Amino acid sequence: MREPASTMTTTTPGAPGSGPDTATASGGPLAGLRVLETGSLIAGPFCAQLLGDFGAEVIKLEDPGAGDPMREWGHRHPSGHSLSWPVIARNKKSVTCNLRRREGQEILRGLAEHADVLVENFRPGTMERWGCGYADLSRVNPGLIMTRVTGYGQTGPYAGRAGFGAIGEAMGGIRYLTGEPGRPTSRIGVSLGDSLAGTFAALGTVMAVVNRQRTGVGQVVDSAIYEAVLALMEASLPEWELAGFQRERSGSTLPGVAPSNVYPSRDGAEVLIAGNRDTVFRRLAEALGRTDWLDDERFATHTARGAHGAELDGQIAAITATRDSEELLDALHEAGVPAGLAYRSEDMLRDPHFAARQAIVRLTHPALGPFPMQNVVPRLSGTPGRVAALGPELGEHTDEVLSAVLGTAPERLHELRAQGIV
Structure with a gap:
């Protein structure tokens, strides 16, 4: 049985939690924790971002062709550079790996053997079809924690449905209450459901790590978008079932709360x-x-x-x-x-309170210069997190990680690259 990362006193090449990493070097509370991220877009990657913010080594696996779609989504700088990618992928390493090929799945299994956490947000059953489900991976790494972020969870009649954040927000109840009375339901201007599911996934991951300190055994963390939204819905369920009261859209006010x-x-x-x-x-x-x-x-x-x-x-x-x-x-x-x-953003950037608390941090982007983004939350007095690096270039750390963690020889890396595996 693999020793939990929290009790390790040394790090050697290929050992869980080892390997060069600027985030780990920050000394955050999760330093020494190795996280594999196979997700894309926001829900899974936001979970891994939060773990990386507090010192975990996050190795992000991306398709060799286009990488995570977040490299292209969102508003872009006039130069064409993504303004979303440097934020969602901060403190991460990018390793290209074609998970739809047998050789890519073997790489994933090898990395999982030397990892503490695997974060994924594929549709349920995908990892199992690849031979990378929890039952497969925990046989060789019983301490592995698999954090799974989906629209509807891993079980139940809707588990196999495609689930984006917008649908989870609707099913979880918050969309019905958002907007003006008498008008169609509205949404807020960020991906709330995805980020909530990622936040609860990160919380569950840390709790699973704490449990592993006592037992040495990992587990599955199952975070569903609709349930993460439902968790915010206060007393709306007993209000309806026990009192027959249905909350309705109320614009900028809350009924019964004034002024x-x-x-x-x-x-x-x-x-x-x-x-x-x-x-x-x-x-x-x-x-x-x-x-x-x-x-x-x-x-x-x-x-x-x-x-x-x-x-x-x-x-x-x-x-x-x-x-x-x-x-x-x-x-x-x-x-x-x-x-x-x-x-608005311009108000935040010039507000003295934001500045005094360093709520906004700036790192240097290689093409855009000083790059502002929100700092790490929450603040820990003894072991604070930090933003150590912006989102990496596609495959920037492939050779580094595969050679250090798996001992892959340069010749083999060349073969994998020629075959489109990495």
């Missing part, structure tokens, strides 16, 4: 104010010069404010519309009322 909305300012900015809690509402009323609200039975309690939210919003908007946003926000912050603007 918590977007309000106009004199200079045209939209100011978000969240003053629904009793103590906060008192401070809001004082800051806006409307202490009479505190004695008004329509607004005196949380429940009453929720029932008369539209009336209260109208009165607040009449006041905020007479003040410039900066003046208004200063007064609200001074009073201890949660308030702010809906930030």
Whole structure:
């Protein structure tokens, strides 16, 4: 049985968790953990990105022809360079490997023998058809953790369906609640379902690693997009089954929660104010010069404010519309009322709080120069993660990884490349 990476005291070529890696060198809490990533697009790769952020060595296997489609998807720089790839593939090594060929599957099995975690987001059954299912791989590496990210999970009547994040968001319930009343359901402008499934997959992976420290045995982590979305749905299920209440689309508000909305300012900015809690509402009323609200039975309690939210919003908007946003926000912050603007990227890049906490990090892109992206979350005081490298070129680390981990000779690498395997 392979020794768990967390207890290893030495690293030798070919041993789990060994091999040159800039992310591992950062000393993050997952340093020494070797992760194979065979996924594509966002859900699986985001899981591996999170693990790499905290020091894991992430070896990403890509098709030798085009690589991960994320190299081409998303908005591109005028020069043609992807602006998505450097983020989703940060802290990773790229190894080309044609998994649809027997020789490529042999490479995957060999790498899995020397890995701690394998992340994949193929349709269920694909890895098994390749002889790379968990039963196959765990026979030679009982400590292996296989993290599987799919639309519907590994079991159940829908498991075999193709599943993208948009469908998981709909099935998980969040799409029905997103948008304006009386209008078709909407979506937010990022791949929420994919990222949620990747986040829960990373959490499950770390829990499986902790369990392996005690038992020496790996397991399967099964993260379904629709279930990751469902996990955010608060009390919507008992509300329906036990009280017959169905939440509906409510635009910029939450039913029964007021004031918590977007309000106009004199200079045209939209100011978000969240003053629904009793103590906060008192401070809001004082800051806006409307202490009479505190004695008004329509607004005196949380429940009453929720029932008369539209009336209260109208009165607040009449006041905020007479003040410039900066003046208004200063007064609200001074009073201890949660308030702010809906930030765009340009707002984040110039905000002093973002700068002070280094929430945005810049690395040097070989063609584009300083390249900004979100920093590692969450922050650990003793073993913080870091962004060590932008997404690599296709196959940039193929020779390095296969020779160091599998002992593949240069001559054999040349043969594999000539055959289109790598």
